[in-house]
Amino acid sequence: MSDMNQLNLFGFDLGGVYRRIRLGVEQVLWGDEVGLRAWFSPPLEHLRLDELDSLDDASLRQSAGCIQVLVPDAQVLVTQMTLPSNAEIFLEEAVRAHVVSHSPFADEETCWGSKIVDRAGGSLAIDIIIVSRRTAEEAASHAANVLRSCGRPFGLSAKSDRACVALDGYQDPDIDKPYLASLKQFAVRFAAGLSGIAFLAMIPAIWFLQTEQQYNELLRETTQRSKEIVKVREALVTAQSRVSEAEDFFAAHESYRPWLHRVASATPDSVYLNRLALENDLLTVTGLAVNAADYQATMVETGLFSEVTAPTAFTLDSRAQRERFTLTMVLAPGDDG
Amino acid sequence: MKAWFDQLPTEARWVIGAALASFAAAVLALLVEVTAILIDSAQDIGRHKPRIARMLGYETTAQELQTAAREFEHALDGLAYPGSEDANAAGARLQQTLRGFAEDAGLTVVGSQLAVLTPEGADNGDEAKELFDQLAVDLSLDGPPIALDAFLVAISQHAPALATVSVDIQRKRWSRRDADAKFEFLTVRLRVVALRVAI
Secondary structure, eight states, X not given: OHHHHTOEETTEEOXXXXXXXXXXXXXXXXXXXXXXXXXXXXXOEEEEGGGGGGOOHHXXXXXXXXXXXXXXXXXXXXXXXXXXXXXXXXXHHXXXXXXXXXXXXXXXXXXXXXXXXXXXXXXXXXXXXXXXXXXXXXXXXXXXXXXXXXXOOEEEEEEOSSOEEEEEEEEOGGGGHHHHHHHHHHHHHHHHHHHHHHHXXXXXHHHHHHHHHHHHHHHHHHHHHTHHHHHHHHHHHHHHHHHHHHHHHHHHSOXXXXXXXXXXXXXXXXXXXXXXXXXXXXXXXXXXXXXXXXXXXXXXXXXXXXXXXXXXOOEEETTTTEEEEEEEXXXXXXXXX | OHHHHXXXXXXXXXXXXXXXXXXXXHHHHHHHHHHHHHHHHHHHHHHHHHHHHHHHHHHHTXXXXXXXXXXXXXXXXXXXXXXXXXXXXXXXHHHHHHHHHHHHHTOEEEEEEEEEEOXXXXXXXXXXXXXXXXXXXXXXXXXOXXXXXXXXXXXXTOSSOEEEEEEEEEEEEEEESSSSOEEXXXXXXXXXXXXXXXX
């Protein structure tokens, strides 16, 4: 118990949890309710102590099963005890205390065994057998003389009203070997079966992995082989994009020479241009005209320009006897000659 | 099965439940792993297939690709200075060429200035500047209109191509050499831009 009490996590005592888990495993492996033992263990043979003498060697050697030798009822004290179900983890201590209080023998002369015979109603009904050590030793010695020579493992037990109860400390260590061997064999077969199913499930994945590996290899080889032509292709793509960009750039900047000719041909001889500026598609002209408004109308009528506007008012230059003007206009797209 | 499970002791139920849950978790993990492998592999294969097919296609059309690449490189030579040439050297050569054009056309070069605009320095959103440096030459010229016309013709015929992005023409002065002839002189400021492949 002291070892159990040392199991704790963040202050929580894990001793009880550990004992319950161990109890659960024992119930699964050895309990009658789960049925594993009944399924995997060869059937137990029950023999009364007085029947041992009447058995011959040949009949004992015919079977390899285990034997429970029943101590005569007259030499067995049977008692019953009830325990709450959730106290099963303390079953051993409770039975010991019960035996100590009910045994007519001295402590060191007392042997006992217990078995849960009923779990109904949230409580455990337990049958306990109490035998004097001397009786047990004699029975064990007698049984050993008969059975050991035939290689039959045995244990001592006694019958209560409801069950056959094994006597603790008088069970041959080999008595559970056939059960454990069968259980182990089943577990191995089960694991092998599961491994087989897992392998079958993995076959498509393995196939895909192999295919992927083949494609990886093919990709590597093809990449290596076509390295040069890929470079050529990349150079082509780069050159294509550069040519495209350059063509777009030059298309966006119209040639001004045709526009200069157009302005010159559209301008009447009576109009003198002092300044002509082109930036992108914006044309600005400054000069002198007899009638600047007429000149503005003329430029509009050519259809070559849009948004023909005069940012400043026309003013009369008295020296030249003409109107001074400034006009701005946008070059019409698609007419760059 | 449920009746069998219900009649078990509580602790046995825990152990069996935990064992079954662990088993189910292991099966689920296996299924997830297998599915993940399948999906990953299928995705990888799906990615590799078109790449391999594309490269095999390149190999099949290697001759055509090489020819096309040469043609576009040749076309690019007509549009931009090569990137192998230093930008300042190319700009200086362009400036010299333009001054030569002006003088050949009969214009007097009053001043000129070169500016090299690299893609890093470009911030006007012009896409051409992302792939090209711009070699911009500002020229101040004096001369008659006919000379300006000849100069613009020379610019338009130059290879690599040149773009005049702005021009400002002012009448300089009137001069009367004799009673019948009038010579009009112009002061011209213009900016000519050439492209150089950016590296």
